[in-house]
Amino acid sequence: MKVKGVNLGNWLVLEKWMNPALFDGTDAEDEYYLPQKLPGEVYEARIKMHRAEFISERDFVTIKAMGLDTVRIPIPYFIFGDREPFIGCTEEVDKAFSWAEKYGLQILLDLHTAPGSQNGFDNGGISGICTWAEQPQEVEFVLGVLERLAERYGMRKGLWGIEILNEPATAEIWDTLRVPERYPAADQELAKKNKPITLEFLREFYCKAYDRIRLHMPEEKYVVFHDGFQLMAWKDFMREEKYKNVVLDTHQYLMMAEMHGCEQSVEGYVKYIKEVYEPAIREMAEYFPVICGEWCLFNSLACGHDTKGGQSVLNGVDGLQEEVMLPEEKKEIYQALAEAQLAAWNAGNGYFYWSYKLLTDTVNTSGWVGWDAWDLGRCVDFGWFPKQ
Amino acid sequence: MKVKGVNLGNWLVLEKWMNPALFDGTDAEDEYYLPQKLPGEVYEARIKMHRAEFISERDFVTIKAMGLDTVRIPIPYFIFGDREPFIGCTEEVDKAFSWAEKYGLQILLDLHTAPGSQNGFDNGGISGICTWAEQPQEVEFVLGVLERLAERYGMRKGLWGIEILNEPATAEIWDTLRVPERYPAADQELAKKNKPITLEFLREFYCKAYDRIRLHMPEEKYVVFHDGFQLMAWKDFMREEKYKNVVLDTHQYLMMAEMHGCEQSVEGYVKYIKEVYEPAIREMAEYFPVICGEWCLFNSLACGHDTKGGQSVLNGVDGLQEEVMLPEEKKEIYQALAEAQLAAWNAGNGYFYWSYKLLTDTVNTSGWVGWDAWDLGRCVDFGWFPKQ
Numbered sequence: 001m002k003v004k005g006v007n008l009g010n011w012l013v014l015e016k017w018m019n020p021a022l023f024d025g026t027d028a029e030d031e032y033y034l035p036q037k038l039p040g041e042v043y044e045a046r047i048k049m050h051r052a053e054f055i056s057e058r059d060f061v062t063i064k065a066m067g068l069d070t071v072r073i074p075i076p077y078f079i080f081g082d083r084e085p086f087i088g089c090t091e092e093v094d095k096a097f098s099w100a101e102k103y104g105l106q107i108l109l110d111l112h113t114a115p116g117s118q119n120g121f122d123n124g125g126i127s128g129i130c131t132w133a134e135q136p137q138e139v140e141f142v143l144g145v146l147e148r149l150a151e152r153y154g155m156r157k158g159l160w161g162i163e164i165l166n167e168p169a170t171a172e173i174w175d176t177l178r179v180p181e182r183y184p185a186a187d188q189e190l191a192k193k194n195k196p197i198t199l200e201f202l203r204e205f206y207c208k209a210y211d212r213i214r215l216h217m218p219e220e221k222y223v224v225f226h227d228g229f230q231l232m233a234w235k236d237f238m239r240e241e242k243y244k245n246v247v248l249d250t251h252q253y254l255m256m257a258e259m260h261g262c263e264q265s266v267e268g269y270v271k272y273i274k275e276v277y278e279p280a281i282r283e284m285a286e287y288f289p290v291i292c293g294e295w296c297l298f299n300s301l302a303c304g305h306d307t308k309g310g311q312s313v314l315n316g317v318d319g320l321q322e323e324v325m326l327p328e329e330k331k332e333i334y335q336a337l338a339e340a341q342l343a344a345w346n347a348g349n350g351y352f353y354w355s356y357k358l359l360t361d362t363v364n365t366s367g368w369v370g371w372d373a374w375d376l377g378r379c380v381d382f383g384w385f386p387k388q
Numbered sequence: 389m390k391v392k393g394v395n396l397g398n399w400l401v402l403e404k405w406m407n408p409a410l411f412d413g414t415d416a417e418d419e420y421y422l423p424q425k426l427p428g429e430v431y432e433a434r435i436k437m438h439r440a441e442f443i444s445e446r447d448f449v450t451i452k453a454m455g456l457d458t459v460r461i462p463i464p465y466f467i468f469g470d471r472e473p474f475i476g477c478t479e480e481v482d483k484a485f486s487w488a489e490k491y492g493l494q495i496l497l498d499l500h501t502a503p504g505s506q507n508g509f510d511n512g513g514i515s516g517i518c519t520w521a522e523q524p525q526e527v528e529f530v531l532g533v534l535e536r537l538a539e540r541y542g543m544r545k546g547l548w549g550i551e552i553l554n555e556p557a558t559a560e561i562w563d564t565l566r567v568p569e570r571y572p573a574a575d576q577e578l579a580k581k582n583k584p585i586t587l588e589f590l591r592e593f594y595c596k597a598y599d600r601i602r603l604h605m606p607e608e609k610y611v612v613f614h615d616g617f618q619l620m621a622w623k624d625f626m627r628e629e630k631y632k633n634v635v636l637d638t639h640q641y642l643m644m645a646e647m648h649g650c651e652q653s654v655e656g657y658v659k660y661i662k663e664v665y666e667p668a669i670r671e672m673a674e675y676f677p678v679i680c681g682e683w684c685l686f687n688s689l690a691c692g693h694d695t696k697g698g699q700s701v702l703n704g705v706d707g708l709q710e711e712v713m714l715p716e717e718k719k720e721i722y723q724a725l726a727e728a729q730l731a732a733w734n735a736g737n738g739y740f741y742w743s744y745k746l747l748t749d750t751v752n753t754s755g756w757v758g759w760d761a762w763d764l765g766r767c768v769d770f771g772w773f774p775k776q
Binding site: 362 | 407409410412427429430433434436437438440441442444445446449450452453482483486487490745746747748749750751752760763765766768769770
């Protein structure tokens with residue numbers, strides 16, 4: 001099995017930096033606080049328009065033309081519309097299946113958020129908060145969502161698989177990213193309950209989730225679990241016969257490599273990719289099919305300055321106002337890093353680029369020079385990313 | 389001079405069929421009635437989100453990668469925000485200039501609507517109404533808008549030109565299209581004042597507009613006028629020395645050719661293109677540079693049924709529910725018609741495809757089979773339209 005895919009990030013799970021207009025005129029930093037900052041019908045109008053416009057039929061045609069075969073769709077825990085004030089999105093996911101089936105693409109449904117958040121990232125539902133795993137009723141709620149997803153979409157021809165939960169943060173990543181500083185909590189009282197997730201909890205949760213999903217989803221479809229940012233920790237996991245078509249998902253961003261000391265040069269990045277990413281994936285591929293479910297070409301070198309691990313103006317870190325690299329220089333860097341990373345992911349079972357599209361305006365808003373590399377559409381059009 | 393361009397239709401001037409979500413839950417058929425049917429802040433939220441998402445920086449990157457060099461941007465008469473309840477859009481146009489200049493594209497600003505409408509089309513501001521030219525104060529208002537456009541954008545590096553007014557309807561097209569039936573007026577009292585525009589009026593208006601635009605826009609930028617659907621009527625127009633860089637714009641759609649009796653077969657279309665369009669353009673190119681400012685690949689043959697001149701479910705005419713053509717058949721038809729039409733437009737001075745993008749969902753909404761040919765993005769991705 002090999003997968004060549006892209007994430008439809010910011011469609012059904014919002015990220016402010018990818019779509020500032022949605023948050024216009026509010027001080028909300030994430031999708032949790034957005035409905036608190038807007039009149040109800042304005043919130044609804046913004047969300048509905050965004051969903052109708054950000055991804056549409058034509059994007060599935062484009063993704064197919066890029067040579068890709070699969071899309072990973074981040075979905076929120078409130079997809080079924082039972083968590084007010086948030087608005088459900090089964091209608092959009094239903095449409096996505098029709099488009100995928102029409103144009104010959106497959107869908108990986110990725111549960112990207114949990115109530116109380118599983119990681120405290122801005123994209124985890126609520127910035128700076130990580131309390132989900134501490135609340136048994138919310139853990140059960142998420143298992144229920146997974147079961148309902150399998151029930152609704154398990155038999156769809158266009159379904160590739162279901163990913164249990166995106167990026168649960170274990171202690172290591174919590175400390176490396178310094179989550180509380182990087183994503184300050186709006187509610188400091190709530191933040192006092194923060195606790196990184198343990199591997200022990202995750203293992204148990206993943207096994208339960210597998211069972212609940214398999215109640216409705218046939219064995220030929222994949223159940224995907226994220227490594228919790230500890231790729232090597234899963235060698236003794238789900239070894240039993242009953243677990244079929246389970247895929248291990250690891251996310252590898254060059255900005256994280258930089259935080260781990262990777263030199264900010266083409267040679268430095270390529271060396272890191274070949275000597276760190278690739279052998280690890282190769283090793284784990286003996287235990288599970290391994291995908292790199294999120295990665296991109298973004299790096300500090302092509303930005304023209306050290307981004308300190310991908311921190312942006314939203315983290316209070318100024319980016320460059322003007323390009324300092326020539327287009328040809330950037331192209332060379334990105335092409336080399338695309339080649340090296342694609343080779344690493346193909347040592348496993350393929351990849352999903354993060355992300356298909358972003359609305360971030362690098363020309364009219366200041367500090368975003370170099371951030372267009374997160375947008376696969378632009379990468380393809382600029383010739384940075386090879387046709388697949 | 390040769391131009392290879394595309395229209396950014398439905399961005400700043402709305403068309404319901406291209407973007408149903410904007411009109412969701414209302415019975416408005418056009419952008420005039422939309423704000424009357426929605427609470428003010430919902431209207432504002434929908435419009436702002438639509439403008440932020442429908443076209444963004446990444447689309448300029450894509451258009452450049454398609455090999456095109458120019459975009460035609462339809463703008464409404466209320467661009468300057470002085471016609472409540474409509475919301476101005478200079479901010480969006482300003483951004484477009486920055487993007488165009490960054491990525492090496494040029495912009496043709498096309499005044500697409502006039503108060504009271506110049507054509508009664510759904511895209512002319514108010515369906516079924518054509519009263520603008522009868523109101524001297526509104527004629528003056530439009531001249532003022534053109535002057536302000538030239539003042540604001542005349543010196544921009546990214547400006548290719550300004551088009552005075554899109555598709556003023558003279559008696560011939562009014563009768564051919566049977567505008568009052570095709571676009572029923574919501575206000576029948578108002579419709580009683582309808583009057584197609586005369587060539588005499590247009591000539592005088594265009595001359596005045598030229599002078600007002602040239603007050604601020606240098607002579608190397610183009611002033612474009614639409615033929616009023618009478619391509620051959622302009623041989624004795626603006627022959628005086630003072631008129632510099634004036635371009636004649638004609639719009640040629642195969643659905644109109646069908647209404648004029650063109651046979652619905654590849655041979656029929658190609659024959660019509662070569663024997664009607666091309667000689668006419670060649671003849672008029674002796675008087676003005678001639679562009680085909682709107683055209684597309686859409687035709688009844690590839691739809692699989694006679695669309696009666698491009699009538700859709702919005703006109704109460706049912707389209708097909710299911711594809712009847714094979715993808716390869718469609719591709720052959722569209723490729724042949726792209727080649728023939730591009731050759732015809734190049735007998736003049738080039739073209740602008742209508743349109744870059746539409747959100748119309750041919751999979752999940754019924755009756756739209758074949759309408760994806762209006763979307764250049766999809767045409768390129770499907771391989772129907774050659775890389776320029």
